[in-house]
Amino acid sequence: MKKQLLTLALLYTLPLCAQQADYPVRAVDFTAVKLTDSFWLPRIRTNHTVTIPASFARCESTGRVKNFEMAAAKQGKFCTTFPFDDTDIYKTIEGASYSMAVTPDKKMDAYVDSLIAVVAKAQEPDGYLYTARTIDPAHPHAWSGPERWVREHELSHELYNSGHMFEAASAHYLATGKRNFLDIALKNADLLVLTFGPGKLGVAPGHEIVEMGLVRLYRITGKKDYLQLARFFIDERGKRQYNQKSKNKWENGQYWQDQAPVVQQSEAVGHAVRAMYLYAGMADVAALEGDTAYLHAIDRIWDNMVTKKMYVQGGIGAIPDGERFGENYELPNATAYNETCAAIGNAYWNIRMFQLHGDGKYIDLLEKVLYNGLISGVGLDGKSFFYTNAMQIRKGVHHHSQEPARSGWFECSCCPTNMARFLPSLPGYIYAQKAGDVYVNLFISSTTNIQVEKKKVKITQSNNYPWEGDLRFNIEPATATAFTLKLRVPGWARQEAIPGGLYQFRDKDTHKVVIKVNGQPVDFQLEQGYAVIKRKWGKKDVVEMQLPMNTHEVVADNQIKEDIGKVAIQRGPLIYCAEWKDNDGRTSNLIIPGHFQPEVRKDLLNGVVVLTGEGKRINVDAQQQEVSTAAGRITLIPYYAWANRGEGEMNVWFPEKVVDVDLLAK
Structure with a gap:
């Protein structure tokens, strides 16, 4: 496999054509990071050996190919359900490309080329590529409209398909050096440039991602038309006439983030996945063009999301009707939606926000999402998935948004294929640079070789995170080199449950974060969430950081009505839940203990640390019509691992005490 000296995951390091402006902080390319991690490496390997092949197989068996x-x-006759089903092939090719960049695979490479050949034959002579119309232009898909683009602002997903194709083709080119998919994408992109723009057709894409995809192509080709078109699509928002006073999401424009020009928006609204892709695209354009109006808008929207519209495990998009954000503090547990794609989009947005600002709060949020509401979306087997990520499952109560069992595929299968493309790029989120500053963002055992001020530096990170808080970093410059090492001190290790304070730790832990250099404790400055260590580094320097791994009770802002009088449990970056399997078949009847003991269970759920303690169970004797409580051992598992052992109850939030009992008539 040919390796490129380009970033493959995020494309923020060395584009083929240098831009005058870009993200101030650059990601270290994931191909320059070798994982040795016992938590993430097995998941990425499973993605390569199980998830990606299963995804390709399902694209075949369901008719997408x-x-x-x-x-x-x-x-x-178009033989699947949705006009965006084309993108499942694109996203899986993207994931395969990332994966092959690190793990060469001749069989996978040949199969991907065979799929690209099929895609090429489906492309129309002018570059249009959209099977829902091309198969039978006289009878296109019902969502597509009678002619090209006429329903793009709502349901056709023509530009959404293009965006995912651009993302995939960029990844494939940079991973393999082959132009077969890139040429297809560029032909389609050139059609978009001819069709849309000032004095041409104008539209606010109904499902954003074409903006991000066009930026990817711009970074590869240096063709300014692509960047300008990305901006044009963003700036088209807020131009359609909607009933702004309507509470109907379809009538007021909010579902598509089209209710106002983007620079006037201040609130995370509408379909959560679309929103994440829009805000990520705005970040790209803001970085490349130095647009402060875009920057201020996404800063405002980010603040709104994290302080008013996010679940305790990082999930977003609370409302099933429209897969969307609700009102401020509207975060119901029983019907929580929390689409896996929204979690992935949130990761894409937050890494960009970090690269714009260099602030650790964005990585704090990224970490919360990664270890909880994102990887919960894929089963430990690598081939079963959640579309939504519930906050509670009740015995005998079934809401349409709840999925107590995982599924191998969905009619709308955006989440499995999104997971396939996201996981291989994860090593690109660990390290970053800005001039003489080296950032360590995520604590994932790995080795990277970078250049700092034109000098080679090797960094080796070793730990047993997220289970233990003892972290070690070997710093090995080729020659003694002065630079600033910035180690993220996680918010959770500084008594901050989540940036913005929507959730807080009840206890005030007095344990301090300890940092040692070559065995000697050092005083450090904390800047934007990072411990700043400036020195001239030698070949055998070792930095150690000790994070307090206490178990915390988390309480929610009182404006989240459903969580009043309840607590959630967090240890390290992990939110915990109770699952039926460990608690006598029920979790909705638990009163949790005031103290938990961590316990390593290598035999459980591919190896986890569980939390155990003596709590109480509320028991109902239906025959005698009596309610009683009984002491019993309570066991909690990491939230990400639930629903891998069959169907049953699950709880994230627990009542602190019994204050009432609902009486239900049969």
Whole structure:
């Protein structure tokens, strides 16, 4: 596999054509990071050996590949459900490309090339590529509209398909050096440039991502038209006429983030995945063009999301109707939606916000999402998934948003394929640089070789995170080199449950974070969430950081009505939950203990630390109509690992005490 001296995951380091402006902080390319981690490396390997092959197989078996074959033949009938089903192939190719960049795989490489050949034949001569219309232009998909683009502002997803194709083609080119997919994407992008823009067709894309994809192509080609078109699509928002006073999400424009020009927006609204892709695209354009109006807008929206619209495990998009953000503090547990794609989009947005500002709070949020509401979306087997990530499951109560069992595929299967493309790029989130500053963002055992002020430096990170808080960093410059090491001191280690204070630790832990250099404790300055260590580094220097791994009770802001009088449990970056399997078949009847003991269970859920303690269970004798409590051992598992052992109850929030009992008639 040919390796490129380019960033593959985030494309923020060395584009083929240098830009005058860009993100102030640059990610260290994930191909320059070798994982040795016992938590993430097995997941990334499973993604390569199980998730990606299973995703390709399901694209075949469900007719997604057949749609392209019929489009090439110009005959047949679109045989899947949604016009955006094309993107499941694109996203899986993207994931395979990232994965092959680190783990060469001739069989996978050949299969991807065969799929690209199928995609190429489906492309129309002018570059248009959209099987839902091309198969039978006289009878297109019901969402597509009678002609190209006429329903793009709402349901056609023509530009959404293009955006995912651009992302995938960029990844494939940079991973393999082959142009077969890139040329398809560029032909389509050139059609968009001819079609849309000032004096041409104007539209606010109904499902954003084409903006991010166009920036990717701009970074590869240096063709300014692509960057300008990305900006054009963003600036088209707020131009359509909606009933601004309507509470109907379809009538007021909020579902599409189209209710006002983006620079006037201050609140996270509408479909959560679309919102994340829009805000990430705005961050890209803000970085490349130095646009402070965009920057101020996404700063305001980020503040609104984290302080008023986020679940304790990092989930966003509370409302099932429209997969969308609710009102401020509208965070119901029983019907929580929390789409996996929204968690992935949140990760994309937060890494960009960090690279704009260099502030550790964005990585704090990224970490909360990664270790909780993102990886909960894929089962430990690598081939079963959640579309939504529930906050509670009750015995005998089934809401349409709840999925107590995982699924191998969905009719709308955006989440499994999004997971396939996200996981291989994770090593690109660990380290970053800005001139003579080296950031360590995530605590994942790994080795990276970077250049600091044109001098080679090797950093080796070793730990047993997230289970233990003892972290070690070997700093090995080729020659003695002065630079600033910035180690993120997680918010949770500084008594901050989540940036912004929507959730807080009840206890006031007095344990301090300890940092040692070559065995000697050092005083350090804390700047934007980072311990700043400036020195001339030698070949055998060792930095150690000790994080207090206490178990915390988390309480919510009182404006979140459903969580009043309840607590959640966090240890390190992990939110914990109670699952039926460990608690006599029920979790909705638990009163948790005031103290938990961590216990290593290598035999459970691929190896976890569980929390155990003596609590109480509320028991109902239906025959005698009596309610009683009984002492019993309570066991909590990491939230990400629930629903890997069958169906049953699950709880994240627990009542502190019994204040009432609901009486239900049969």
